[in-house]
Amino acid sequence: xxxHRFIADCSDTEYxxxxxxxxxxxxxxxxxxxxxxxxxxxxxxxxxxxxxxIAVTNVVRDKMxxxxxxxxxxxxxxxxxxxxxxxxxxxxxKNEEITTxxxxxxxxxxxxxxxxxxxxxxFRELRIELRPENYSIFEGPPYKIREYIxxxxxxxxxxxxxALSDILASESFREEIDRIYSARNERRFLGHPVHYLIxxxxxxxxxxxxxxxxxxxxANNRLVSGRVCDLQNMQSRAYRDExxxxxFSSMQxxxxxxxxxxxxxxxxxxxxxxxxxxxxxxxxxxxxxQTLFVFVDVSGKRTISDDTIAAILANADMIHxxxxxxxxxxxxxxxxxxxxxxxxxxxxxxxxTKYMPKDRDLFSVSDIYTAYNKWxxxxxxxxxxxxxxxxxxxxxxxxxxxxxxxxxLQKMIGLTDVKKVTDEILAVAKxxxxxxxxxxxxxxxxxxMLFSGNPGTAKTTVARLLAQILKEEEVLTNGHIVExxxxxxxxxxxxxxxxxxxxxxxxxxxxxxxIDEAYSLVEDGKTxxxxxxxxxxxxxxxxxxxxxxxxxxxxxxxxxxxEQNEGLASRIAFxxxxxxxxxxxxxxxxxxxxxxxxxxxGEDVRDRCLRIFQKACREENYGNGRFVRNMVEHAMMHQxxxxxxxxxSPSVTKEEAGLLIADDFEMIGMKKTEARTFGFx
Numbered sequence: 008x009x010x011h012r013f014i015a016d017c018s019d020t021e022y023x024x025x026x027x028x029x030x031x032x033x034x035x036x037x038x039x040x041x042x043x044x045x046x047x048x049x050x051x052x053x054x055x056x057x058x059x060x061i062a063v064t065n066v067v068r069d070k071m072x073x074x075x076x077x078x079x080x081x082x083x084x085x086x087x088x089x090x091x092x093x094x095x096x097x098x099x100x101k102n103e104e105i106t107t108x109x110x111x112x113x114x115x116x117x118x119x120x121x122x123x124x125x126x127x128x129x130f131r132e133l134r135i136e137l138r139p140e141n142y143s144i145f146e147g148p149p150y151k152i153r154e155y156i157x158x159x160x161x162x163x164x165x166x167x168x169x170a171l172s173d174i175l176a177s178e179s180f181r182e183e184i185d186r187i188y189s190a191r192n193e194r195r196f197l198g199h200p201v202h203y204l205i206x207x208x209x210x211x212x213x214x215x216x217x218x219x220x221x222x223x224x225x226a227n228n229r230l231v232s233g234r235v236c237d238l239q240n241m242q243s244r245a246y247r248d249e250x251x252x253x254x255f256s257s258m259q260x261x262x263x264x265x266x267x268x269x270x271x272x273x274x275x276x277x278x279x280x281x282x283x284x285x286x287x288x289x290x291x292x293x294x295x296x297q298t299l300f301v302f303v304d305v306s307g308k309r310t311i312s313d314d315t316i317a318a319i320l321a322n323a324d325m326i327h328x329x330x331x332x333x334x335x336x337x338x339x340x341x342x343x344x345x346x347x348x349x350x351x352x353x354x355x356x357x358x359x360t361k362y363m364p365k366d367r368d369l370f371s372v373s374d375i376y377t378a379y380n381k382w383x384x385x386x387x388x389x390x391x392x393x394x395x396x397x398x399x400x401x402x403x404x405x406x407x408x409x410x411x412x413x414x415x416l417q418k419m420i421g422l423t424d425v426k427k428v429t430d431e432i433l434a435v436a437k438x439x440x441x442x443x444x445x446x447x448x449x450x451x452x453x454x455x456m457l458f459s460g461n462p463g464t465a466k467t468t469v470a471r472l473l474a475q476i477l478k479e480e481e482v483l484t485n486g487h488i489v490e491x492x493x494x495x496x497x498x499x500x501x502x503x504x505x506x507x508x509x510x511x512x513x514x515x516x517x518x519x520x521x522i523d524e525a526y527s528l529v530e531d532g533k534t535x536x537x538x539x540x541x542x543x544x545x546x547x548x549x550x551x552x553x554x555x556x557x558x559x560x561x562x563x564x565x566x567x568x569x570e571q572n573e574g575l576a577s578r579i580a581f582x583x584x585x586x587x588x589x590x591x592x593x594x595x596x597x598x599x600x601x602x603x604x605x606x607x608x609g610e611d612v613r614d615r616c617l618r619i620f621q622k623a624c625r626e627e628n629y630g631n632g633r634f635v636r637n638m639v640e641h642a643m644m645h646q647x648x649x650x651x652x653x654x655x656s657p658s659v660t661k662e663e664a665g666l667l668i669a670d671d672f673e674m675i676g677m678k679k680t681e682a683r684t685f686g687f688x
Contacts, residue, residue: 008076009076009078009232010074010105010109010234011077011103011104011105012075012103012105013072013087013099014070014073014099015073016098022041022071042066045063045093048093049062058078059075059081059085061089062075064114064116065117071097073090074114075090078259078260079259104233104234106155107257108154133257135257137250137254138152139245139248149242149251150242150251151238151239151240152237152238152239152254155234158222159225163226167223171219172337173340173344174215174216174372175337175371175372175375177330178331180331183220184220184223187224194228199229199295201323201324202295202300202323202325203220203302205217205302206327207330211376216330217301221235232262233261235264236261236262236263237266238254239268241268245283246287252290255290255294259297261298263298263299264301264303268305288322291319295323321514330371330372332369333369333370334368335360335363338370338375342359342360342363342382345375360378362377362378363378364378412473416472418599419468420595420599421588422465424583424584425583425584428581428582429473429476429583431581432456432581433477436454440482453551453579454482454555455547455555455580456557456582457559457569457581457582459560459562459565459583459584460561460585460586460587461628461631463631463634464586464588464631464632466523467523470559471488474488474555483518483555485516487515488521489515489521491520491522495507496508496511497538504539507539509542512546519554519555519557522556522557522558524559525558525565526560526561526567528568529571540571544572544574544578547575547578551578562584588624589624590620593620597639600635600639601639604643606666607665611669612671612672615672619638619672622674623674637675641675642667643671645670646667649670650664
């Protein structure tokens, strides 16, 4: 739906200043005004054809305001023809696109002057109500909307390229602008061949990118509307709101920006967004041909998990645009332009560049906005709120960043053969990439894998790290991991399984699909598991260039599993065996866990735990790393009980809180331990 506001010259008509000098009581008891009759005619025309709603909303002196709401397929000339058919003695002077909020204000003003239908009625018929309703005052709205208009303003490729240079655009952005302006494209709107994923370190940086991308699309008739609906702060219950569907249906011809920042309370890898992701994916599939979708991923603020995002993006072809980098000179110029837009006058370059990171040759757009925010905050203290000028800021030291995935894998205890095969996998991936860059034939060698090992041998951990490593090496586009088992792949009825498996592969597109205890697919002797395997084999071939499948399970059972399907075995390129840990390696794992938790132990603890691990290793399926984790958790519980039990007013020193002694550690039952989990790790 495209919303217009027309300004017309009505100096030669009878409508000039209609009813403006009458009181509300006079309007109520007077006969219908001529404009009320005009609006009835326009409304009747809308009811007959349902393609364009038009209403006169205001007359001041010799100027008339007219609003129109029409489908994206209705050209503005058609609206003008309809207006002039009913109002033949006016002269149209100006036309501009407006937001839903402006459209609402016009309707509300018109309703007060007694010549318009109910605002509620019109919004319901047009289905343009975007604001959430019926939400609890305790929970707040399930999403927020910022709506605005962007204009092409005779945007040319030269202007776009200049703007790209101003914001330090990445090569991926420059390449997309070249595609948009390519002479090979037809200059007419027939739908959206692609949608966009923008990643940036700051929302303002992403907005700068949109202010170049959308006008370029408008200038090339890839968009027929400059209206942008920016969806923010979405919670998992957003899709249940009555007006949520209107956001996408009413924006046909325009752009919906979906910010991938969810409910903070749900956690970084929350699963509560799967239903919302499913609905967003359906909206993308339903309206994606007529509505442009732009997904914005702000680094450090996203709370929706990778596999949830992948499930959304799998419904359309995506162009990934990343923020760019620049040297100190270009970064300083960008920062100066931002500063000049503020109320602070005569800003010196030296004042703002001191907030830039030191000892660096290249600066990201995120670095620039971080420096800008620091400078602006300092300016508030020195120029506006001067009472705070000398007040020191209490600074909190940031947490140390975790190691890179490859380094983290190398630091893991044991797994010598696994690390060796991982290097082989990376070598194959790098060689494939080099061949593509050289223009050689792309062999598209299979990268599917099989992990065999007993419980607790780090199969899942290695799979997660491997997905991140392959993302860094640009082998995978997303680098997320979708973990699933039999219950996630096998349907309850005949015919369901193939669809479920296909959906899982779509969710894993661009990442890793990790199937744990894969042998359970065939252990029940029923046909549903066999159907799942056959579908998986076919999907492994169909998605071989986009998705890596990793099967995992006990060694003996995995061998039997492969023997059941020759096509499956032939598609698995890498076999990684995860051996049981030795008692000495379990000591190393324990020390690593304790170090990460900030605990210390003495030699007597190591000696005691070594004896425990020697005994545990003689048990069948004792749990390996899981056994260590559970024993450490029990030790923490014993320490807490030892330090606090029987004390009326507990007082514990920092030294005591960080020390575990030998008596805190004990042998724990195998079977009982396997079933128990605690929330300390």
